[in-house]
Amino acid sequence: MICGRRLQIESRAQTEFVDVTASLQAEVAASGLIEGRVFIASLHTTFGLAVNENEPLLLSDLSAALERVGPSGAEYQHDDFSRRVNVPLHEPANGHSHVRHLFLQPSLTLLVEGGRLLLGRWQSVFAVELDGPRPRELALQLDGNFEVPVRSRDRELLELELGRQLAVDAEAVELPMRRLVEAGGKRVRPVLVMICSRLGSAHDPLRAATLAAAVELIHDATLVHDDYVDEASTRRGRATVAASEGPERAIAVGDYYFAKATRVIAELGQERVSSTVARAMEMICLSQIEDVQLRGRYPGDHSGYLRVVRGKTAALIEAACVAAAQLSGASEVAVRRLARFGDKLGIAFQMADDLLDYSSQSGKPAGQDVRQRVLSLPLIYATEDGPIGTRLRRLLDSELDDEVVDEVQRLVVASGALERVADEARELIEAALEEIAESVFDPIRSDLTELARTAVDRAS
Amino acid sequence: MSEQLDVLEEDLSNLEHLWDQGLGEAFNFYRAHSEPTLALAAALVEAGCRLQGLGQAAADAGELLLGDLCLARASRLLAEGSDLERQISFATVVETVSAAAASELPSPSLRALLTVAIGTHP
Numbered sequence: 001m002i003c004g005r006r007l008q009i010e011s012r013a014q015t016e017f018v019d020v021t022a023s024l025q026a027e028v029a030a031s032g033l034i035e036g037r038v039f040i041a042s043l044h045t046t047f048g049l050a051v052n053e054n055e056p057l058l059l060s061d062l063s064a065a066l067e068r069v070g071p072s073g074a075e076y077q078h079d080d081f082s083r084r085v086n087v088p089l090h091e092p093a094n095g096h097s098h099v100r101h102l103f104l105q106p107s108l109t110l111l112v113e114g115g116r117l118l119l120g121r122w123q124s125v126f127a128v129e130l131d132g133p134r135p136r137e138l139a140l141q142l143d144g145n146f147e148v149p150v151r152s153r154d155r156e157l158l159e160l161e162l163g164r165q166l167a168v169d170a171e172a173v174e175l176p177m178r179r180l181v182e183a184g185g186k187r188v189r190p191v192l193v194m195i196c197s198r199l200g201s202a203h204d205p206l207r208a209a210t211l212a213a214a215v216e217l218i219h220d221a222t223l224v225h226d227d228y229v230d231e232a233s234t235r236r237g238r239a240t241v242a243a244s245e246g247p248e249r250a251i252a253v254g255d256y257y258f259a260k261a262t263r264v265i266a267e268l269g270q271e272r273v274s275s276t277v278a279r280a281m282e283m284i285c286l287s288q289i290e291d292v293q294l295r296g297r298y299p300g301d302h303s304g305y306l307r308v309v310r311g312k313t314a315a316l317i318e319a320a321c322v323a324a325a326q327l328s329g330a331s332e333v334a335v336r337r338l339a340r341f342g343d344k345l346g347i348a349f350q351m352a353d354d355l356l357d358y359s360s361q362s363g364k365p366a367g368q369d370v371r372q373r374v375l376s377l378p379l380i381y382a383t384e385d386g387p388i389g390t391r392l393r394r395l396l397d398s399e400l401d402d403e404v405v406d407e408v409q410r411l412v413v414a415s416g417a418l419e420r421v422a423d424e425a426r427e428l429i430e431a432a433l434e435e436i437a438e439s440v441f442d443p444i445r446s447d448l449t450e451l452a453r454t455a456v457d458r459a460s
Numbered sequence: 461m462s463e464q465l466d467v468l469e470e471d472l473s474n475l476e477h478l479w480d481q482g483l484g485e486a487f488n489f490y491r492a493h494s495e496p497t498l499a500l501a502a503a504l505v506e507a508g509c510r511l512q513g514l515g516q517a518a519a520d521a522g523e524l525l526l527g528d529l530c531l532a533r534a535s536r537l538l539a540e541g542s543d544l545e546r547q548i549s550f551a552t553v554v555e556t557v558s559a560a561a562a563s564e565l566p567s568p569s570l571r572a573l574l575t576v577a578i579g580t581h582p
Contacts, residue, residue, distance in 0.1 A: 172562035225528060229521040247518035252562035255514060255531065259554035262535050266547040271539070274547060278532070278539035285529040286474065292525065 003031045005140040011132035015066060017050075017059045018127045020138070022457065024110070025117050027140060029454050034115050034446055036144015041107040043139055046097035046131035048104025054124040066130070070099030097131035104128050112144060115450045154194040154205060158187070161209040162216060165264065173256045176241040176249065180220050183236035188349065188455060189316055190216040193324040195447045196338055199440075200328030207268060211327055214261040215277070215320050221257035222284055222316075224250050229292065230372050265323075273323045280319035287311025295373040298396060299380050306347065308375055313353075314346025337435045344432035345452050351377055351425040352456040358409060358418055367405040377424075379408070381417035388415045425456045471500060471537060475507075475530065483507045489571070494578045497541040502574040504534035505554060509570055515561035549577035 005027050009018055028038060042049055052062065076095020081087045110125065111118040119125070127138060166178050190212035197208035226232075227240035228250045234240060242250035258281065266274050291308045294300050321342035325335045354376045357369040369376045383389040383396075388411050395404050395411075412418065429452050436445055472479065486503035493499070508530030513519040519527065531554065538547045553573040560567040 170559045170563055172564075173559055225524060228518075229524065248513070248516075249562055251512050251518055251524060252514060252558045254528075255509075255512065256555055256558035256562065258528075258531060258535075259551045259558065263548050263551035263555065266539075266544045266551065269544060271544060274544065275536075275539040278536040282529070282532040282536045285525065285532045289474070289522075289525045289529060292521065 003142045003146065005031065005142065007138040007140060009127055009136040009138065011129035011134060011136055013129065014132055015063050016129040016132055017062065018129060019054050019124050020127050021124045024125055025457055028112055028117060028142065029115065029450060031142050032146045033112050033142045034145050036112050036142060038110045038112060039107065039141040040110065041139045042127065043137045046094055046101055047136050048101050048106060048128045048130065049108045050104055050126045050128055051108065051123050052126060053122045066100045069103055070096040072096045092131060094131045100130050116453055157205055157209040158190050158194060158212050161213040165213050165217065173253050176245055176253050177220060177257060179238060180223065180235065183238050185236060187216060189219050189320040191451060192317065192320040195444050196321045196324035197328045198444050199325050199334060200330035202329035207327060208324060210264060211268060211273065211323060214264040215316065217257045217261045218281060219316060221254045225254040268327065270327060272326045276319050276323040276326060280315040283311040283315035291375060294375055298373045299383055300375050302380060305375050305377055305380055309347050309350045310343065313350040314343050317346035317349065318342030334440050341432045341435040344428045345455065348425040348428035348432065349455045351421050354378055355418055355421055358413060367409050370405050370408050371400050377421045378412050378417040381420050382412040382415035385415040429453060429456050475533065478507055482510065490578060493575060497537050498578050501534040501537045501550065502578055504530040505550065505574060506570055509557060514557060515567050546577065553577050
């Protein structure tokens, strides 16, 4: 099977190395290609491709090399419009760009293994703008063995069940929750339920969707209360319940959906499943309390971070895997393995979330975690650095206005903490995947692998 | 606080200070109608709703989180020490009072609802 896609790029400079690695990985994930190749072709004559290291000084060197190869001030017959025929209106004088293009690739082939681009540690894929800024397009063809990461039927069932569960509620609780649910979200927890529920012999998609929707409602209920605690004004691009309808309504909505989810799960009739989710809910609450307490000792340390993250994020991700496997009648050994998988995935997921606070493309304001003094591993690591750490601690003791937050962000980036956290998150994912290496996980391994790797390589 | 002997220490972990702030009194009330785990679960639901100011002025962030912990602890106690039907009854009580609070409607008496929930399956 071959799958065609297009990648749109808006270059921002005359000469620019645009790192498209993450975008290509996202296209691979979205296509469901597990093993195969990606053919990438530039659809332009002044826009090439290259694989190289994404190191800012090196990119300056490469730009300088291109300038030497095709100097912009030199004379090119291509720029003599008096001698050319059929010259389009607004044709730029860009002979130098075409010359430079000779030294780049018009197309590339990359390998895909296990649903991921096969690249070396230092390799990034660049689309190289030689005559920008302007809109550009890359054509992709993906060829190989495809597997739909989560069966589309399961995903459809999940969304239908979420809608069904909300439809029967009083408007005062339903409308704010529907706004949050319909605003999107990654659905990591319910998707895990849908995948892991396929493990046992008693797999029933409808019952799995019920559990998945309940788990998503628990997650969303925690967000409703969190947003009040954090005084957040927006969530998923929309006003939070507390901001739009007041804290009284937010508290009631959160309580309602905690209780409703508990009831819906109990109605599934499996005591082990109820216990699993109830324990996770308690862990979340304990961690939220500790999280707020630790903000007084900001930025905290690695062990405190892990303790809070295990409860705040990993507990429900682990419970989603475990409860789903229990619901389907999976073996105790498999359930225990999935528990360890979920714990590691949950921690890695939170680390990836921490990194988004330093990204301008995440959809949430950069620096928000710093402003709210939320525990964050990049900041913890950056404060361990000698001179940078001292400076950071001094800044964190002051009032966190925009200028200070910007400086904190800059120092964290300079410390190399982001790379350290990203490496740690990826290592955790690989350790999580080792938990599901046995043959019993064959039916769900590729879906879990794809979900886990996407979870730490996401841009939002 | 001798009645607390009925309750496992770990079941009150992080919530001990609430015992003299109404949790103990509520436990004694429900204990007269039921065994300790159910009585504590009911008392925790009461304490959680009260701490959060459910149906009244919103609690501050700290009390909201403590209230969440009370409700979650009650849910866990029921999941580990009771049957599914009682879990459903308790959850329905919280759904009822929180939906009323969100709708700004008068809420039925929480204690009356919980007493019924405890007695659903004697």
